[in-house]
Amino acid sequence: MAEPAWVKIQQKTFTRWVNNFLMERMYRVENLQTDLSDGLLLINLLEIISSRPFPKYNKAPKIQAQRLENISFVFSFLVSEGIKLVNIDSSDIASGNLRLILGLIWTIILRFQIQVEGGSSARQDLLNWVRSKIPEYNINNFTSDWQDGKAICALGEAVLPGKMKLPKDFSSPVANAKMGMKKASENMGIPEILDAEDMVDNPDELSIITYISYFRDFQNSKKVEKLSETLKDEELVETLSLPTKPPPKPSPPIKNQPEHPTTIPSKTTNTTLPPPS
Numbered sequence: 053m054a055e056p057a058w059v060k061i062q063q064k065t066f067t068r069w070v071n072n073f074l075m076e077r078m079y080r081v082e083n084l085q086t087d088l089s090d091g092l093l094l095i096n097l098l099e100i101i102s103s104r105p106f107p108k109y110n111k112a113p114k115i116q117a118q119r120l121e122n123i124s125f126v127f128s129f130l131v132s133e134g135i136k137l138v139n140i141d142s143s144d145i146a147s148g149n150l151r152l153i154l155g156l157i158w159t160i161i162l163r164f165q166i167q168v169e170g171g172s173s174a175r176q177d178l179l180n181w182v183r184s185k186i187p188e189y190n191i192n193n194f195t196s197d198w199q200d201g202k203a204i205c206a207l208g209e210a211v212l213p214g215k216m217k218l219p220k221d222f223s224s225p226v227a228n229a230k231m232g233m234k235k236a237s238e239n240m241g242i243p244e245i246l247d248a249e250d251m252v253d254n255p256d257e258l259s260i261i262t263y264i265s266y267f268r269d270f271q272n273s274k275k276v277e278k279l280s281e282t283l284k285d286e287e288l289v290e291t292l293s294l295p296t297k298p299p300p301k302p303s304p305p306i307k308n309q310p311e312h313p314t315t316i317p318s319k320t321t322n323t324t325l326p327p328p329s
Contacts, residue, residue: 201228
């Protein structure tokens with residue numbers, strides 16, 4: 053029996069999300085259903101995103117017991133982070149239960165990417181943020197309201213005003229979404245973990261939430277501030293690079309004059325004094 057569209061889309065999106073972190077250690081997931089079976093990639097993922105090393109695990113598991121133990125270490129780590137795991141055990145991951153694996157990755161995304169705390173709704177918090185950025189689009193969900201591709205373009209422009217350089221002509225929904233995602237990647241470094249076609253044709257709520265959360269992360273980070281400083285520096289460099297008139301040549305120095313003018317003696321006539329009498 054073929055998997056429904058949402059399973060395939062989540063598998064693709066979540067695989068890219070995982071790989072966006074794992075590339076720090078030159079690791080890569082090719083098949084999310086099978087590549088997590090020994091727990092090693094999950095352990096590396098959690099060490100990267102939490103900045104916490106695992107105290108112990110089997111670095112070269114050769115038997116099933118070691119693989120299952122690694123996955124149990126993953127579960128213990130997540131529990132220590134306040135994550136509740138329900139109806140899942142190590143054998144589900146080791147045997148490649150795809151839907152439970154997707155559920156596990158989504159749980160990790162919620163904790164470390166979207167960072168839900170205090171029982172608040174990740175969906176509603178992010179939706180409120182989106183609505184505050186682009187109120188004119190009246191976004192009410194993370195599915196159908198993104199299908200025209202315009203909302204993702206508008207969100208990028210709202211987060212980074214004047215830098216997206218979007219055209220006024222929106223030719224088609226898929227082209228719109230592709231353009232918005234490409235500009236977000238180029239200008240904000242947001243990874244394209246979601247295909248434009250999937251956003252338009254088969255919008256999956258969890259995949260779109262994961263992707264949109266990167267925009268909020270960008271705004272909340274210091275990237276905007278750093279970018280602003282960079283732009284100011286570029287403007288300063290441009291100003292300093294403008295040609296300027298050469299300074300005027302200095303006048304030739306004036307010879308020092310004495311404090312008192314020199315008196316030139318005038319010619320005098322010799323006077324003969326009379327002889328004494």
